[in-house]
Amino acid sequence: xxxxxxxxxxxxxxxxVEDVTFRCEPGTVTGFLGPNGAGKSTxxxxxCGLTPPSSGGATVAGRPYRRLPNPGREIGVLLDASAQHPxxxxxxxxxxxxxxxxxDRERVAATLDLVGLNDTAAxxxxxxxxxxxxxxLGLALALLGDPRVLILDEPANGLDPEGxxxxxxxxxxxxxxxxxxxxxxxxLREVEAVADRLVVIGGGRVxxxxxxxxxxxxxxxxxxxxxxxxxxLTLDRAALPATADxxxxxxxxxxxxxxxxxxxxxxxxxxxxxxxGSGGLEQLFLTLTAGASTKxxxx
Amino acid sequence: xxxxxxxxxxxxxxxxxxxxxxxxxxxxELRKLADTRAGRWLLITxxxxxxAIVVVQLVVTDAAEQTFTxxxxxxxxxxxxxxxxxxxxSITGEWSQRTALTTFALVPRRERVIVAKLAAVxxxxxxxxxxSLAVAAAGTLAAGATGGAGAWTFDWALLPYAAVFQVANxxxxxxxxxxxxNTPLAIVTYLLLPxxxxxxxxxxxxxxxxxxxxxTTYTMEPLLGPDVTAGQWxxxxxxLAVWMLLPLVAGLVRTLRREVS
Numbered sequence: 001x002x003x004x005x006x007x008x009x010x011x012x013x014x015x016x017v018e019d020v021t022f023r024c025e026p027g028t029v030t031g032f033l034g035p036n037g038a039g040k041s042t043x044x045x046x047x048c049g050l051t052p053p054s055s056g057g058a059t060v061a062g063r064p065y066r067r068l069p070n071p072g073r074e075i076g077v078l079l080d081a082s083a084q085h086p087x088x089x090x091x092x093x094x095x096x097x098x099x100x101x102x103x104d105r106e107r108v109a110a111t112l113d114l115v116g117l118n119d120t121a122a123x124x125x126x127x128x129x130x131x132x133x134x135x136x137l138g139l140a141l142a143l144l145g146d147p148r149v150l151i152l153d154e155p156a157n158g159l160d161p162e163g164x165x166x167x168x169x170x171x172x173x174x175x176x177x178x179x180x181x182x183x184x185x186x187x188l189r190e191v192e193a194v195a196d197r198l199v200v201i202g203g204g205r206v207x208x209x210x211x212x213x214x215x216x217x218x219x220x221x222x223x224x225x226x227x228x229x230x231x232x233l234t235l236d237r238a239a240l241p242a243t244a245d246x247x248x249x250x251x252x253x254x255x256x257x258x259x260x261x262x263x264x265x266x267x268x269x270x271x272x273x274x275x276x277g278s279g280g281l282e283q284l285f286l287t288l289t290a291g292a293s294t295k296x297x298x299x
Numbered sequence: 300x301x302x303x304x305x306x307x308x309x310x311x312x313x314x315x316x317x318x319x320x321x322x323x324x325x326x327x328e329l330r331k332l333a334d335t336r337a338g339r340w341l342l343i344t345x346x347x348x349x350x351a352i353v354v355v356q357l358v359v360t361d362a363a364e365q366t367f368t369x370x371x372x373x374x375x376x377x378x379x380x381x382x383x384x385x386x387x388x389s390i391t392g393e394w395s396q397r398t399a400l401t402t403f404a405l406v407p408r409r410e411r412v413i414v415a416k417l418a419a420v421x422x423x424x425x426x427x428x429x430x431s432l433a434v435a436a437a438g439t440l441a442a443g444a445t446g447g448a449g450a451w452t453f454d455w456a457l458l459p460y461a462a463v464f465q466v467a468n469x470x471x472x473x474x475x476x477x478x479x480x481n482t483p484l485a486i487v488t489y490l491l492l493p494x495x496x497x498x499x500x501x502x503x504x505x506x507x508x509x510x511x512x513x514x515t516t517y518t519m520e521p522l523l524g525p526d527v528t529a530g531q532w533x534x535x536x537x538x539l540a541v542w543m544l545l546p547l548v549a550g551l552v553r554t555l556r557r558e559v560s
Binding site: 066072099 | 338404558560
């Protein structure tokens with residue numbers, strides 16, 4: 001269980017995270033979505049007691065992170081896979097963590113095996129690892145203490161398609177056994193396949209959150225007509241908010257019935273009319289976060 | 300698939316595990332000193348330099364002066380120059396390699412990590428005194444075999460002084476590392492400050508008095524001899540309060556408040 005309560009972080013005049021509130025329940029995977037610079041990592045670091053919040057707070061398993069006597073046994077954290085000493089071997093990196101947490105040595109071998117790092121890889125220095133291998137090592141580090149909660153920042157970064165598929169299975173399995181997972185990404189499609197809930201953040205604020213199904217259902221209607229220009233005019237006249245999607249149609253923030261009615265009234269021939277689903281959520285994601293990523297680029 | 304057959308990914312139900320003891324954390328920090336190539340080589344270099352000094356003495360000094368004490372004391376100086384680097388690296392390495400992210404996520408009570416780090420480098424400093432004793436013993440044996448004096452006379456008062464000398468050296472380094480967090484900056488500052496002091500004291504009349512109390516090159520020198528007077532202890536205490544205690548305390552406060560990213 002992770003509870004985030006009105007977390008805010010200001011750096012001088014810049015507000016990186018503003019009034020972020022959400023909770024992650026046991027047995028679920030929560031996708032934490034947002035473009036680069038939206039405040040995902042800062043929020044996660046605040047949850048883990050690494051960044052002091054300007055206001056608000058967060059608890060893991062009912063306690064503020066910094067009050068956990070042995071956090072590695074409660075919550076597995078992967079914040080940055082490249083933040084490892086390049087001179088240590090993969091096994092040594094895990095051994096240090098295992099000693100700190102008081103986990104026996106067999107667990108190191110078992111966890112290496114679990115994340116798919118074989119003996120040769122474990123004996124190599126982390127400096128020689130590919131990003132994908134570092135992600136696996138980071139995941140091993142998070143799983144080492146057999147925790148009930150996982151916090152992973154962009155864990156799919158650098159993994160090949162097979163690796164991403166493997167990780168989805170691992171996280172799904174973990175949540176199905178009662179674990180709590182908070183997983184961040186800047187790619188909707190990456191978390192869509194595994195998450196039960198979504199928290200979308202842009203410009204430091206939560207712009208949408210809820211059950212994945214509900215968010216997808218509320219994502220609008222995809223509509224395509226033979227005469228796209230006429231459709232645009234019709235939608236505007238009916239005051240239905242529409243945005244052009246990449247495939248030449250429109251995503252309309254309205255029920256399919258309302259869109260179909262407007263088209264019928266105007267005598268338009270539709271070639272496609274359906275709930276937008278993930279395409280719509282992506283559209284929503286892009287519009288909600290567009291301003292934020294521009295700001296990031298300027299900063 | 301792996302995930303279906305290996306039950307270890309399952310979240311366990313267990314009582315909150317107890318936190319790591321300071322002894323365990325110190326063990327981890329000792330291990331960190333030696334588990335990278337750079338760290339291992341620094342430790343090896345410290346040993347080699349102590350040995351090299353003895354070899355030089357065997358070749359250069361008069362046969363009559365080749366005694367255990369004469370081998371022991373000079374080996375302390377170059378080792379004492381490298382120990383601060385060890386102290387600095389043990390602290391700044393966490394920041395430069397960004398391993399602090401893992402370290403402080405596993406032990407959020409950062410002061411415990413810092414205390415463990417200090418304990419680890421103090422143990423390393425004490426071990427270096429043993430190394431100095433060992434190479435001095437080897438030197439004495441070699442001197443005896445090659446026609447030198449080879450006398451085993453040793454003033455035991457030298458031993459605790461040597462320990463204080465090396466511990467102070469390593470802790471001053473750790474303090475600089477803790478305060479400045481940046482490896483090159485900490486090393487350069489640590490090595491440059493005494494020289495700057497000497498130059499300033501030579502140039503400015505009014506600084507000559509304070510320099511006697513604050514210049515560690517000067518205040519720590521008596522520790523290499525057999526006798527340290529009360530006045531010398533006083534000056535040593537004052538200089539260490541400024542160059543060791545102050546950076547350690549200020550650096551600790553900074554580290555506790557710092558954002559880890």
